[in-house]
Amino acid sequence: MPQEEHVETLLxxxxxxxxxxxxxxxxxxxxxxxxxxxxxxxxxxxxKAALKATGHPFPLTHDLWGLARALRRVGVGVPDDVxxxxxxxxxxxxxxxxxxxxxxxxxxxxxxxxQRIRQLREWVEGLVEA
Numbered sequence: 533m534p535q536e537e538h539v540e541t542l543l544x545x546x547x548x549x550x551x552x553x554x555x556x557x558x559x560x561x562x563x564x565x566x567x568x569x570x571x572x573x574x575x576x577x578x579x580k581a582a583l584k585a586t587g588h589p590f591p592l593t594h595d596l597w598g599l600a601r602a603l604r605r606v607g608v609g610v611p612d613d614v615x616x617x618x619x620x621x622x623x624x625x626x627x628x629x630x631x632x633x634x635x636x637x638x639x640x641x642x643x644x645x646x647q648r649i650r651q652l653r654e655w656v657e658g659l660v661e662a
């Protein structure tokens with residue numbers, strides 16, 4: 533798949549997760565695991581799109597902190613708000629498949645997280661346009 537097409541595909545897939553996240557948040561009754569999963573997936577795809585947009589391959593990982601480090605290694609400064617999304621990584625597997633539960637001290641605020649994902653999308657779209 534050509535690089536530009538792959539970036540567009542990743543952005544579209546992230547948008548799908550963002551729409552699912554918005555629906556879950558609007559319901560007011562969605563399990564936090566489901567909300568966190570779609571937030572993690574959207575973030576992962578956006579970070580991978582950022583790597584691809586800068587001409588670099590992305591590692592096959594769900595580790596958001598690792599993806600942010602990969603961007604820094606190729607000279608792309610990751611905004612602080614993006615780095616804070618690393619708390620979503622466990623939603624990709626650990627929290628979904630019976631790992632340790634996130635407790636009341638887990639720093640996950642779904643509404644704040646959604647805003648950070650919007651900021652991440654704006655940042656990635658800026659990289660794509662550049």
